Amino acid sequence: MSAEEENRLARVALTWLAEPGTRAVHRLVERHGPVATLDLLLDGGSPDGWLHTTVAARSAAGDARAVAAEALQRADRLGARLVTPDDEEWPSPVADLATLRLPDVSRRVDAETAPPLCFWVRGGWPLGEALDRSVAVVGARAATGYGQHVATELGYGLAERDWTVVSGGAFGIDAAAHRGALTAGGLTVAVLACGLDRPYPIGNTALFDRIAETGLLVSEWPPGAEPLRPRFLIRNRVIAVGTRGTVVVEASARSGATQTARRAIYGNRVAMVVPGPVTSAMSVGAHEFLREFPDKARLVTGVAHVLEEVGRIGADLAPLARGPQRPSDALDDDARSLLEALPRRGAMGVDRLSVRAGVGVRTALRKLSLLEELSMVVRRDDGYALAPPPAASTRAAAQTPALPGT
Amino acid sequence: MSAEEENRLARVALTWLAEPGTRAVHRLVERHGPVATLDLLLDGGSPDGWLHTTVAARSAAGDARAVAAEALQRADRLGARLVTPDDEEWPSPVADLATLRLPDVSRRVDAETAPPLCFWVRGGWPLGEALDRSVAVVGARAATGYGQHVATELGYGLAERDWTVVSGGAFGIDAAAHRGALTAGGLTVAVLACGLDRPYPIGNTALFDRIAETGLLVSEWPPGAEPLRPRFLIRNRVIAVGTRGTVVVEASARSGATQTARRAIYGNRVAMVVPGPVTSAMSVGAHEFLREFPDKARLVTGVAHVLEEVGRIGADLAPLARGPQRPSDALDDDARSLLEALPRRGAMGVDRLSVRAGVGVRTALRKLSLLEELSMVVRRDDGYALAPPPAASTRAAAQTPALPGT
Numbered sequence: 001m002s003a004e005e006e007n008r009l010a011r012v013a014l015t016w017l018a019e020p021g022t023r024a025v026h027r028l029v030e031r032h033g034p035v036a037t038l039d040l041l042l043d044g045g046s047p048d049g050w051l052h053t054t055v056a057a058r059s060a061a062g063d064a065r066a067v068a069a070e071a072l073q074r075a076d077r078l079g080a081r082l083v084t085p086d087d088e089e090w091p092s093p094v095a096d097l098a099t100l101r102l103p104d105v106s107r108r109v110d111a112e113t114a115p116p117l118c119f120w121v122r123g124g125w126p127l128g129e130a131l132d133r134s135v136a137v138v139g140a141r142a143a144t145g146y147g148q149h150v151a152t153e154l155g156y157g158l159a160e161r162d163w164t165v166v167s168g169g170a171f172g173i174d175a176a177a178h179r180g181a182l183t184a185g186g187l188t189v190a191v192l193a194c195g196l197d198r199p200y201p202i203g204n205t206a207l208f209d210r211i212a213e214t215g216l217l218v219s220e221w222p223p224g225a226e227p228l229r230p231r232f233l234i235r236n237r238v239i240a241v242g243t244r245g246t247v248v249v250e251a252s253a254r255s256g257a258t259q260t261a262r263r264a265i266y267g268n269r270v271a272m273v274v275p276g277p278v279t280s281a282m283s284v285g286a287h288e289f290l291r292e293f294p295d296k297a298r299l300v301t302g303v304a305h306v307l308e309e310v311g312r313i314g315a316d317l318a319p320l321a322r323g324p325q326r327p328s329d330a331l332d333d334d335a336r337s338l339l340e341a342l343p344r345r346g347a348m349g350v351d352r353l354s355v356r357a358g359v360g361v362r363t364a365l366r367k368l369s370l371l372e373e374l375s376m377v378v379r380r381d382d383g384y385a386l387a388p389p390p391a392a393s394t395r396a397a398a399q400t401p402a403l404p405g406t
Numbered sequence: 407m408s409a410e411e412e413n414r415l416a417r418v419a420l421t422w423l424a425e426p427g428t429r430a431v432h433r434l435v436e437r438h439g440p441v442a443t444l445d446l447l448l449d450g451g452s453p454d455g456w457l458h459t460t461v462a463a464r465s466a467a468g469d470a471r472a473v474a475a476e477a478l479q480r481a482d483r484l485g486a487r488l489v490t491p492d493d494e495e496w497p498s499p500v501a502d503l504a505t506l507r508l509p510d511v512s513r514r515v516d517a518e519t520a521p522p523l524c525f526w527v528r529g530g531w532p533l534g535e536a537l538d539r540s541v542a543v544v545g546a547r548a549a550t551g552y553g554q555h556v557a558t559e560l561g562y563g564l565a566e567r568d569w570t571v572v573s574g575g576a577f578g579i580d581a582a583a584h585r586g587a588l589t590a591g592g593l594t595v596a597v598l599a600c601g602l603d604r605p606y607p608i609g610n611t612a613l614f615d616r617i618a619e620t621g622l623l624v625s626e627w628p629p630g631a632e633p634l635r636p637r638f639l640i641r642n643r644v645i646a647v648g649t650r651g652t653v654v655v656e657a658s659a660r661s662g663a664t665q666t667a668r669r670a671i672y673g674n675r676v677a678m679v680v681p682g683p684v685t686s687a688m689s690v691g692a693h694e695f696l697r698e699f700p701d702k703a704r705l706v707t708g709v710a711h712v713l714e715e716v717g718r719i720g721a722d723l724a725p726l727a728r729g730p731q732r733p734s735d736a737l738d739d740d741a742r743s744l745l746e747a748l749p750r751r752g753a754m755g756v757d758r759l760s761v762r763a764g765v766g767v768r769t770a771l772r773k774l775s776l777l778e779e780l781s782m783v784v785r786r787d788d789g790y791a792l793a794p795p796p797a798a799s800t801r802a803a804a805q806t807p808a809l810p811g812t
Binding site: 104290295302360373 | 507555556672674680682685696697699700701704708740766768776
């Protein structure tokens with residue numbers, strides 16, 4: 001067996017021994033590679049007690065490598081393939097999960113948000129390409145007619161504009177979003193929380209087959225894996241960070257959909273929420289989320305707003321991708337808008353600026369003085385002006401005058 | 407005639423000569439008093455051309471003082487009274503209109519937002535007392551069943567908790583809010599844009615009479631004044647700033663209701679918005695407003711949220727009332743929450759802090775460094791701590807540890 005085959009087998013074995021997203025396992029793989037990590041764990045060398053227990057329990061049930069080999073054979077029969085970070089089609093954005101940390105972690109599933117070790121994929125498209133221009137549309141299973149209508153419209157509108165629609169496989173909003181995308185003849189991706197050979201819920205089997213024909217069925221769990229409850233939360237981190245942004249359409253209080261949106265926010269993606277009637281229990285969670293993150297979550301009423309946001313986030317993410325924190329990373333939308341409203345040359349008074357930026361004068365004054373402190377803006381007699389960017393970066397600055405130094 | 411009577415007569419004459427809210431007139435009255443201002447204007451001494459034209463046109467139509475005396479007699483017959491800043495019952499918060507400036511002023515009515523010179527009042531309650539704990543509920547005339555339901559519930563819930571409901575007199579949301587308050591046996595105030603002797607729309611006459619029995623009918627315009635279109639916008643500034651906050655329930659694109667909410671924001675009051683179905687034209691303006699002011703407008707779904715906001719704003723306004731700007735005035739909710747989450751004594755790590763404050767870790771770090779710059783917070787090895795307040799203000803600081811110096 002080639003070294004590459006051993007690595008792939010080890011990654012599969014590891015997701016069987018410990019749930020995807022386990023940080024301790026990810027750290028070990030980063031340091032020692034999958035094969036050495038597998039041997040270490042199988043020899044009882046787990047760094048933490050909980051992992052040790054899980055591994056012991058699972059390996060008592062069978063030989064990890066044998067189980068992995070069997071899973072790979074089942075995948076073949078299923079027409080599914082294994083995708084690992086060594087493959088061309090690996091979706092690089094999921095690497096950002098390495099830095100995703102949720103506040104107020106009460107449950108282990110909220111702490112174990114490490115990047116996937118591998119994906120099982122059914123469908124023709126290369127996974128990374130399919131997720132490159134993608135938006136997640138998620139929401140309640142017990143969706144109302146209103147919610148299903150909105151989700152279908154969003155799925156259709158995004159697909160029509162060549163954006164990939166990503167969702168889970170649940171009834172209600174998930175299914176409506178997929179159907180909308182399929183109707184538009186677009187690309188849609190269902191990320192499951194169980195083996196691809198046993199898609200859940202059974203009632204959506206026909207839908208899953210249609211998705212696999214033109215889009216992708218994806219899972220971190222090997223064939224045969226059951227849709228256990230915590231796995232949906234573990235799965236949600238991939239939907240949140242594997243896409244440019246997540247739109248929540250209908251969510252009851254404490255719903256899984258807002259959990260996905262929460263992971264989008266802390267994973268530095270855009271979280272978008274479609275409001276609904278305040279008299280509808282299916283919009284309670286959506287409205288709570290907008291109230292909880294007034295400066296992070298975006299209210300959207302249709303595909304135009306969604307495209308506005310995910311278009312923007314491309315730029316927002318760039319500095320992170322380029323590495324070290326910049327002052328500009330800390331800027332909120334108002335500050336950004338003001339920077340963008342500033343004339344390329346010369347200064348502008350705060351009144352005109354606030355109008356141009358669509359920001360209240362009070363807010364404008366507050367943000368401008370913050371920008372002054374960050375020396376991104378200079379105050380002059382005739383108003384505010386952009387701080388001259390370092391000569392070196394003139395070309396970059398021309399693209400994003402907002403961020404001197406980029 | 408006593409000097410006081412002459413002053414009152416002059417104020418009435420001035421609102422007849424120039425529309426309420428005219429800044430030039432307000433400035434003159436502040437400087438020279440109503441009588442001298444009236445004489446000045448009647449002698450053609452208007453400081454600006456537009457005012458000169460208006461005054462000339464109006465005074466050509468009749469003797470200003472005679473018209474005013476006639477108006478006062480009509481008010482008597484109507485059981486209405488004139489209220490001026492010299493009266494006990496004058497609502498002092500409307501003085502804040504002196505500093506209200508709207509950005510992007512294209513129409514004169516958006517620029518002329520000076521405080522009222524006088525109010526005409528019909529009803530038993532002292533005006534100032536009635537407006538002391540008040541919330542405005544405004545919205546579309548062509549309201550849907552959904553909107554009317556929500557507005558009625560809000561009116562009822564606010565009245566039940568001894569808050570005065572304030573609105574215009576229009577069909578739809580306005581009327582629903584008044585009816586809700588009346589049903590709860592509460593206090594409701596209708597602010598009209600015409601003379602109290604000709605309430606508009608006629609279809610609400612019965613409603614206006616019920617309001618006058620237990621609440622108040624209020625107008626800046628003398629009896630006989632017609633409900634001209636611009637007067638509704640002029641009136642809106644009083645609804646916005648005469649109350650603690652404004653709730654928008656349903657608003658179509660570019661509606662008058664969002665104009666009121668805009669005045670609330672720039673008048674340093676809380677603007678609240680009830681979302682609705684994105685498929686409803688009657689919620690388009692509401693959602694646009696939430697998107698335009700993500701950090702200023704608050705999404706509310708019921709009376710509990712509204713009370714939360716107006717409760718807060720009481721405190722927010724306090725520093726302004728006490729005079730000079732403080733750094734803390736510039737803080738947004740996240741920064742405030744973090745300050746309030748900080749322990750009275752000792753420091754706390756950012757993770758626990760962000761959890762306690764219900765603020766994302768990224769946001770928390772950003773806001774805490776801002777608070778550090780404002781020297782309201784100190785960073786220590788064991789986390790962040792409140793900056794020690796000036797010895798002088800220990801007692802005040804005990805009430806609001808968030809704001810050293812208050």
